[in-house]
Amino acid sequence: MSEQPxxxxxxxxxxxPQKGIGLKVLHTCATLDGHGYQMLQIAQYATEHxxxxxxxxxxxxxxxxYLEKLLRVGGMHIPSPFDTPSSALKAPVEGYKLAAHIxxxxxxxxxxxxARTIPVALWASKFSGVPVVVSANTTETPxxxxxxxxxxxxxxxxxxxxxxxxxxxxLPPSYDPVDLHNKNIDAxxxxxxxxxxxxPTATSVILVTEPLRxxxxxxxxxxxxxxxxxxxxxxxxCANYTEQQALFTDLWKRIEALGISKEVxxxxxxxxxxxxxxxxxxxxxxxxxxxxxxxxxQSVVNAQAMGKAVVVHSPSNRAEVVDxxxxxxxxxxxxxxxxxxxxSLVLKDATTDMTRLQKMGxxxxxxxxxxxxxxxxxxxxxxFYDQIRHASS
Numbered sequence: 088m089s090e091q092p093x094x095x096x097x098x099x100x101x102x103x104p105q106k107g108i109g110l111k112v113l114h115t116c117a118t119l120d121g122h123g124y125q126m127l128q129i130a131q132y133a134t135e136h137x138x139x140x141x142x143x144x145x146x147x148x149x150x151x152x153y154l155e156k157l158l159r160v161g162g163m164h165i166p167s168p169f170d171t172p173s174s175a176l177k178a179p180v181e182g183y184k185l186a187a188h189i190x191x192x193x194x195x196x197x198x199x200x201x202a203r204t205i206p207v208a209l210w211a212s213k214f215s216g217v218p219v220v221v222s223a224n225t226t227e228t229p230x231x232x233x234x235x236x237x238x239x240x241x242x243x244x245x246x247x248x249x250x251x252x253x254x255x256x257x258l259p260p261s262y263d264p265v266d267l268h269n270k271n272i273d274a275x276x277x278x279x280x281x282x283x284x285x286x287p288t289a290t291s292v293i294l295v296t297e298p299l300r301x302x303x304x305x306x307x308x309x310x311x312x313x314x315x316x317x318x319x320x321x322x323x324x325c326a327n328y329t330e331q332q333a334l335f336t337d338l339w340k341r342i343e344a345l346g347i348s349k350e351v352x353x354x355x356x357x358x359x360x361x362x363x364x365x366x367x368x369x370x371x372x373x374x375x376x377x378x379x380x381x382x383x384x385q386s387v388v389n390a391q392a393m394g395k396a397v398v399v400h401s402p403s404n405r406a407e408v409v410d411x412x413x414x415x416x417x418x419x420x421x422x423x424x425x426x427x428x429x430x431s432l433v434l435k436d437a438t439t440d441m442t443r444l445q446k447m448g449x450x451x452x453x454x455x456x457x458x459x460x461x462x463x464x465x466x467x468x469x470x471f472y473d474q475i476r477h478a479s480s
Contacts, residue, residue: 240255383404391415
């Protein structure tokens with residue numbers, strides 16, 4: 088699944104002029120490449136609930152589609168060169184500039200969403216007098232910096248414990264149930280994918296969508312596939328890659344050495360969100376081999392929301408969005424034998440009783456609707472903002 092899937096063409100929600108504006112929140116992120124989907128969700132929720140969402144980020148060609156949608160759903164953009172102020176000297180200058188925007192627009196709150204923008208956001212808070220909330224998505228930001236904020240948001244209890252500070256607010260990733268819905272699937276396109284991938288009958292399809300990078304656990308996963316020769320499977324590795332890429336070359340040599348070249352297929356990740364949904368629908372189980380405990384959980388939520396059982400490395404951020412045994416499985420994927428044994432059991436059950444995975448997928452979708460919709464998560468987030476605002480006044 089795409090790390091940050093695009094939404095359907097969003098309609099422009101209208102504010103109720105009788106209610107006025109509730110909270111005006113400025114969100115900072117170095118780039119929309121990793122935060123675009125989240126910023127769109129927050130902006131649309133804010134507009135629908137008479138709040139206002141401003142996003143301060145650098146402009147780039149890759150960010151343009153997100154910025155256009157941001158404006159369409161009622162958000163506002165403040166161009167800010169967060170890709171440059173990495174030094175201690177630049178942060179106060181950029182913070183002072185941002186504070187001017189804050190005062191001009193009557194903004195009530197700052198939320199710094201990544202480590203690169205936290206120093207600037209803290210200076211902007213100091214110059215403007217408005218409170219700042221920071222996201223602790225990784226352990227990259229030192230605690231001495233996090234302590235300067237008015238509130239800390241973490242994506243999981245796992246990360247909150249790693250941060251080690253009291254009062255960290257847990258806020259999981261969210262998804263748009265209108266966008267990620269099985270009604271958006273093209274059945275004919277899915278049939279065409281099975282033919283294109285040359286999937287034999289009575290064969291389960293595994294999907295892997297992690298970017299093709301060394302840290303994403305592909306070497307361990309390929310070894311696991313090599314131990315699964317008694318189970319019919321087709322592994323679709325959907326990641327942007329080039330055949331000249333060193334990791335791809337190494338992996339393919341190992342795939343050939345293990346005798347599983349017919350079982351593993353590399354494909355390019357579709358840029359169109361609907362095409363990506365078709366790829367996901369064509370598979371039986373989605374595997375997330377990234378063994379970085381800080382890895383984002385958005386893609387896992389998206390896969391479950393689309394009705395897919397998942398196999399996720401544990402312990403990690405991602406483990407907390409999986410109800411193990413009900414919506415997927417938590418496995419130490421760094422151990423090829425452990426991974427092979429679990430995947431073999433999963434696929435063996437799927438071959439003999441496809442309804443089991445389908446039921447698990449239905450449970451996964453229901454689990455996401457109960458806990459991870461945009462409405463549920465953003466309602467909690469804005470309640471946290473309001474709490475911080477009142478505590479700081």
